[in-house]
Amino acid sequence: xxxxxxxxxxxxxxxxxxxxxxxxxxxxxxxxxxxxxxxxxxxxxxxxxxxxxxxxxxxxxxxxxxxxxx
Amino acid sequence: xxxxxxxxxxxxxxxxxxxxxxxxxxxxxxxxxxxxxxxxxxxxxxxxxxxxxxxxxxxxxxxxxxxxxx
Amino acid sequence: xxxxxxxxxxxxxxxxxxxxxxxxxxxxxxxxxxxxxxxxxxxxxxxxxxxxxxxxxxxxxxxxxxxxxx
Amino acid sequence: xxxxxxxxxxxxxxxxxxxxxxxxxxxxxxxxxxxxxxxxxxxxxxxxxxxxxxxxxxxxxxxxxxxxxx
Amino acid sequence: xxxxxxxxxxxxxxxxxxxxxxxxxxxxxxxxxxxxxxxxxxxxxxxxxxxxxxxxxxxxxxxxxxxxxx
Amino acid sequence: xxxxxxxxxxxxxxxxxxxxxxxxxxxxxxxxxxxxxxxxxxxxxxxxxxxxxxxxxxxxxxxxxxxxxx
Numbered sequence: 001x002x003x004x005x006x007x008x009x010x011x012x013x014x015x016x017x018x019x020x021x022x023x024x025x026x027x028x029x030x031x032x033x034x035x036x037x038x039x040x041x042x043x044x045x046x047x048x049x050x051x052x053x054x055x056x057x058x059x060x061x062x063x064x065x066x067x068x069x070x
Numbered sequence: 071x072x073x074x075x076x077x078x079x080x081x082x083x084x085x086x087x088x089x090x091x092x093x094x095x096x097x098x099x100x101x102x103x104x105x106x107x108x109x110x111x112x113x114x115x116x117x118x119x120x121x122x123x124x125x126x127x128x129x130x131x132x133x134x135x136x137x138x139x140x
Numbered sequence: 141x142x143x144x145x146x147x148x149x150x151x152x153x154x155x156x157x158x159x160x161x162x163x164x165x166x167x168x169x170x171x172x173x174x175x176x177x178x179x180x181x182x183x184x185x186x187x188x189x190x191x192x193x194x195x196x197x198x199x200x201x202x203x204x205x206x207x208x209x210x
Numbered sequence: 211x212x213x214x215x216x217x218x219x220x221x222x223x224x225x226x227x228x229x230x231x232x233x234x235x236x237x238x239x240x241x242x243x244x245x246x247x248x249x250x251x252x253x254x255x256x257x258x259x260x261x262x263x264x265x266x267x268x269x270x271x272x273x274x275x276x277x278x279x280x
Numbered sequence: 281x282x283x284x285x286x287x288x289x290x291x292x293x294x295x296x297x298x299x300x301x302x303x304x305x306x307x308x309x310x311x312x313x314x315x316x317x318x319x320x321x322x323x324x325x326x327x328x329x330x331x332x333x334x335x336x337x338x339x340x341x342x343x344x345x346x347x348x349x350x
Numbered sequence: 351x352x353x354x355x356x357x358x359x360x361x362x363x364x365x366x367x368x369x370x371x372x373x374x375x376x377x378x379x380x381x382x383x384x385x386x387x388x389x390x391x392x393x394x395x396x397x398x399x400x401x402x403x404x405x406x407x408x409x410x411x412x413x414x415x416x417x418x419x420x
Binding site: 284308309310312314320322323324325327334335336337338339341342 | 353355358359360361363364377378379381410411413414415416417418420
């Protein structure tokens with residue numbers, strides 16, 4: 001499990017992506033590259049909404065990196 | 071081990087997939103893509119029933135993402 | 141380390157595979173697919189006996205999923 | 211979660227890379243090789259700025275190694 | 281870190297491989313297959329001696345399975 | 351995080367590699383094979399110096415095995 005302290009910069013940066021409805025790219029350890037907007041985060045997962053309005057529940061443990069959509 | 075708090079959005083979202091018997095896709099870190107309905111979850115595993123009524127015990131640690139069946 | 145509480149459904153399901161000497165398939169994160177009967181489990185490992193009566197000590201951390209032999 | 215004790219050599223070495231704005235290479239478990247300057251670190255992530263001034267949030271759990279840019 | 285309780289079956293089975301100087305095969309998550317005799321174990325690692333009398337320090341976290349040499 | 355107890359054989363063996371300035375090979379879960387001398391270790395990382403005197407900060411979590419340079 002991650003350190004889910006809402007005062008941490010990494011948690012706050014994701015929180016501001018949620019508020020600003022920013023498009024992001026999420027690279028997973030499977031090498032999948034997922035794109036969309038983050039809907040919410042909790043200590044286990046990040047919930048992404050893709051362009052088809054489909055919700056994808058992504059395990060934090062499986063995330064390699066997150067960046068703004070190119 | 072995951073944070074298995076039934077108040078967490080990620081745990082509740084899986085719980086509602088179970089109640090609604092929704093078809094889901096589970097992508098694993100092995101790059102396997104499993105499809106079926108979730109029967110139950112606990113802190114270690116998610117139990118999936120596939121179209122052949124076969125029960126598959128999936129380790130949470132090995133899950134990359136979960137989404138509604140396309 | 142896993143949550144090795146013998147009241148958990150995932151731990152009990154493996155326990156009943158042991159009692160019933162059911163043939164199972166274990167998919168590992170290495171993409172190895174191991175087949176056999178489970179002899180015992182503890183908090184670190186699952187011990188599998190294959191068709192050559194060889195005991196294989198499998199790390200829980202390396203398991204992706206477990207299902208009845210096809 | 212990592213051991214995020216600011217007295218640890220590994221944490222201090224990253225902290226001095228941040229202060230000196232050193233260019234680094236980060237190899238991930240996905241085999242991605244990311245290059246840039248480290249902006250900040252917390253217990254979950256390292257934030258890298260690449261040559262296009264894009265911020266990349268990298269999960270510590272996904273890092274294999276870090277070295278000065280060749 | 282693993283659960284390194286010397287009363288656990290998995291820890292005791294490795295301990296008896298050490299005493300009996302049994303030849304084993306260790307499959308790693310990198311898909312490397314290492315062969316040799318186990319010299320000692322602690323909570324982080326298993327130390328293997330290969331046929332060239334070379335000591336290899338193997339991270340438990342990286343082990344998929346262990347079995348008697350075929 | 352690893353069990354970083356300086357009394358553990360695995361920690362002491364690395365410590366004696368540091369004192370003796372032994373050349374080692376480190377295999378990572380990415381399948382990278384790094385060679386050099388270990389400069390220091392802490393609970394998160396091992397710092398390796400390669401033949402170009404370049405310091406590489408290696409995450410313990412990403413290490414598969416360590417052995418003397420062949």
